Amino acid sequence: MTQHRLRLREGRCAGEELAEFVRSxxxxxxxxxxxxxxxxxxxxxxxxxxxxxxxxxAGGVVEIEGEAGPDGVRLRIExxxxxxxxHTHDPGPRLGAADPTEGPEGGFGLYLALRGLDYFAYDxxxxxxxxxxxxRRTSSGGTDGQxxxxxxx
Amino acid sequence: xxxxxKSTTDDGVVTIRLIGDLDSRSAPVLNELIAEIDAQPVRRxxxxxxxxxxxxxxxLRCLVFAHQKMGRGVDIVLVGVRPEVAETIRLTGFxxxxxxxDPVET
Numbered sequence: 125m126t127q128h129r130l131r132l133r134e135g136r137c138a139g140e141e142l143a144e145f146v147r148s149x150x151x152x153x154x155x156x157x158x159x160x161x162x163x164x165x166x167x168x169x170x171x172x173x174x175x176x177x178x179x180x181x182a183g184g185v186v187e188i189e190g191e192a193g194p195d196g197v198r199l200r201i202e203x204x205x206x207x208x209x210x211h212t213h214d215p216g217p218r219l220g221a222a223d224p225t226e227g228p229e230g231g232f233g234l235y236l237a238l239r240g241l242d243y244f245a246y247d248x249x250x251x252x253x254x255x256x257x258x259x260r261r262t263s264s265g266g267t268d269g270q271x272x273x274x275x276x277x
Numbered sequence: 278x279x280x281x282x283k284s285t286t287d288d289g290v291v292t293i294r295l296i297g298d299l300d301s302r303s304a305p306v307l308n309e310l311i312a313e314i315d316a317q318p319v320r321r322x323x324x325x326x327x328x329x330x331x332x333x334x335x336x337l338r339c340l341v342f343a344h345q346k347m348g349r350g351v352d353i354v355l356v357g358v359r360p361e362v363a364e365t366i367r368l369t370g371f372x373x374x375x376x377x378x379d380p381v382e383t
Contacts, residue, residue, distance in 0.1 A: 139302045140279075143331075161331070161361040168333050172301045232369045233334035239368060 132171060132186040142167055145190060146199075152192035154261055162240030163197060163259045169233035170201055170210065170255055178205030178253070196242070196260040203253050209246045210234045210255065282307050289320035296328040299336035307339045315346040322347060327357030327380055332365050340371060356380055 130145045143164050150160040171186050178184070189200045213234045238244050243258035280303035281296040291314050299307065314322075322343060343353055357380040358366065366372050 139300060140298070143298070158361060164331070165333060165365070168300060172333070172335070176301070232337055236334055236365060236368060 128190045128192075130188040130190070132175070132188070142171065142188070145188065146197075149190045149192040149197045149199075150259075153194070153197045155197060155259060159196075159259050159261075163199070163257065166237040166240050166244075166257050167199055167201065169237035170257070173208075173210070173233060174201070174203045174205055174253070178203055178208055194261065196258060196262075199257040201255040201257065204251055205253060207248045208253060209248075210238060210244070211246060279303075280306060282310050284310055284314065286314070286317065289318055290323060291317075291319050291321070292323040292325060294325040294328070298331040299329060299339065300331065300333040301335035304335040304339050307336075308342050311339065311343050311346055319347055319351055321352050321354065323354045323356060325356050326362065327359070329359065329362055332362045334369075337365070337369060337371060340375060344374060352376055354378055 128145065128149060130142065132142070146164045146167055147160060150163060155163070167188070171188070174184075174186050184203060184205055187202045189202075191198045213231070237257075240259075241257050242260045243256070245256040247254040247256075279297050280299060282293055283296075284291060284293040286292075293307075293310065293314075295307070297303070340353065347353075353374070354376045355366075356378045358377050363372075363377065366375070366377070
C-alpha cells in the first residue's frame with residue numbers, strides 16, 4: 125500500500141495538480157483508463173464543490189490523502205468548511221428533464237462524482253468533512269449500486 | 278493538460294476547436310469566447326472536441342451558457358467526442374440538448 129498527500133492551496137480549484145496526483149496513484153494500482161478518468165472526475169468535482177461552495181469567499185485548505193494498493197485506489201478528501209454530505213444532493217429531477225439546459229444552473233458535479241465511484245462515504249468528525257472515495261481495480265467502475273451510484277455500505 | 282480554444286466563423290457557422298481539459302479553471306476562457314461570438318449572427322455552433330481530453334460539470338455549464346446566449350434556434354454540434362467525455366454528456370442528459378457527431382473522414 126502506497127500513501128500520498130496533496131494539499132490544495134487556499135481558494136484554488138483542483139486542476140492538473142490533482143489530475144497528476146490521481147494518475148500517479150492509479151498507475152500504481154493498475155486502474156484502467158476509464159477508471160482513472162472517473163476517479164479524477166469525482167475528486168475534481170468534490171474538491172471544486174468544497175472550494176467554491178463550502179469555503180466560498182472565506183477560503184480554506186483542502187487536504188487529500190491517497191492510497192494505492194492491489195485492490196485499487198482510496199482517496200480521503202478533508203476540509204473544515206461547514207458540514208456538507210454529498211449524498212444529500214440529488215439532481216434527479218433535472219436529469220429527467222427533456223432539456224437539461226433549461227432551469228437553474230449547476231447540480232451535476234456531485235452526481236457525476238458519486239456515479240463514477242465504487243464506494244463513497246461521508247463523515248463529519250472534529251469539525252471536519254471527511255469524504256472517502258474508492259475505485260476498485262477489478263471493478264468496471266460505478267456499477268456497485270442498483271442504480272449505478274456508489275453506496276455508503 | 279492545459280486548455281486551448283480556437284474559433285473561426287464562416288457564413289454564420291461558428292467553429293471552435295477545444296483542446297485539453299475543460300474544467301472549473303478553464304471554463305471561464307470558453308465562456309468568454311462564447312460571449313464574444315454572441316455579438317455576431319450565429320446559425321450553428323460547431324465544437325470540434327476530438328482533442329478535448331476531460332470535461333467536468335463546469336465544462337457542461339459552458340454548454341448551458343452557449344444555449345442561453347444563442348437561443349433555441351441555434352444548433353450546438355459536438356464533433357469527435359471521446360468516450361469518457363461522451364459518458365459525462367449522456368449521464369447528465371445533455372445529449373438531448375446537443376448534436377453529437379463522429380468526425381468526417383477526409
